[in-house]
Amino acid sequence: xxxxxxxxxxxxxxxxxxxxxxxxxxxxxxxxxxxxxxxxxxxxxxxxxxxxxxxxxxxxxxxxxxxxxxxxxxxxxxxxxxxxxxxxxxxxxxxxxxxxxxxxxxxxxxxxxxxxxxxxxxxxxxxxxxxxxxxxxxxxxxxxxxxxxxxxxx
Numbered sequence: 001x002x003x004x005x006x007x008x009x010x011x012x013x014x015x016x017x018x019x020x021x022x023x024x025x026x027x028x029x030x031x032x033x034x035x036x037x038x039x040x041x042x043x044x045x046x047x048x049x050x051x052x053x054x055x056x057x058x059x060x061x062x063x064x065x066x067x068x069x070x071x072x073x074x075x076x077x078x079x080x081x082x083x084x085x086x087x088x089x090x091x092x093x094x095x096x097x098x099x100x101x102x103x104x105x106x107x108x109x110x111x112x113x114x115x116x117x118x119x120x121x122x123x124x125x126x127x128x129x130x131x132x133x134x135x136x137x138x139x140x141x142x143x144x145x146x147x148x149x150x151x152x153x154x
Contacts, residue, residue, distance in 0.1 A: 005076075005086040008122050014073060019081035020044060023140070029082040034090075036082055036153045040098065040146040041074035042139075043067035051144035056105030059144045064107075068097060068114030071147035075115075076122065079151060088154040092119055094130040098146045101135035108133040115147055 009016065022028050022039065030037045043050040043066075051059050051067035059067070075095075080086050097112035099105075112133035120127040139146045 005089070005122055008124075009076075012118075012121060014122075016073065016077045016080055017044070017046075019077040020074060029078045031082060031153070034152055034154070035093070036079060036151040038075050038078045038082075038149045038151075040140075040148045041071045041078065042141065042143045043070035043145050044074055045070050049141060049143055052142045053144055054100050054102045054105070054138075055107070055111060055144060056102035059100075061107045061110050064099065064111035064144055065114030067143075067145040068111050068147060069118045071097075071145055072115040072118045075119075075147060075149045079149075079153075083153060089123065089126065090152040090154065091126040092123055092129040093150040093152055094132075095119070095147055095149045097131065097133045098136045098139055099133060100137070100139045100142075100144050105135065108135050111145060 026039055028039050050070050051063050053059050055064045095115060099108040099111045
């Protein structure tokens with residue numbers, strides 16, 4: 001893929017939002033050497049949480065997968081705020097996907113695919129990453145999904 005990341009986002013109909021400000025005593029991203037770490041990003045669209053509650057009780061897998069995509073969009077917004085230009089991303093190293101889950105919900109990996117598929121579509125081979133998908137009893141603001149990322153950058 002020789003297209004720019006911004007072009008692929010545009011082709012997918014995605015406009016990155018302004019990166020969300022931290023809601024407490026932390027920074028939204030941190031750079032150490034050539035690694036960029038994002039704080040956990042919620043499934044916000046136009047400032048509104050897109051999925052609330054527990055997967056397997058309040059939220060179905062398809063909705064959770066879409067929520068994970070919104071988290072990934074917000075991760076890229078943080079990366080752009082940190083770097084100024086998404087082309088400074090060499091590769092996505094890893095994402096950790098936290099899924100608010102009912103006790104018997106076992107499809108965290110399918111929810112995580114919403115972020116993974118989107119990030120590979122946008123970043124191409126540089127978006128192939130390691131991943132953890134973890135069930136959680138609850139997440140901030142009753143969000144259904146929260147995702148953090150590690151990038152290798154210029």
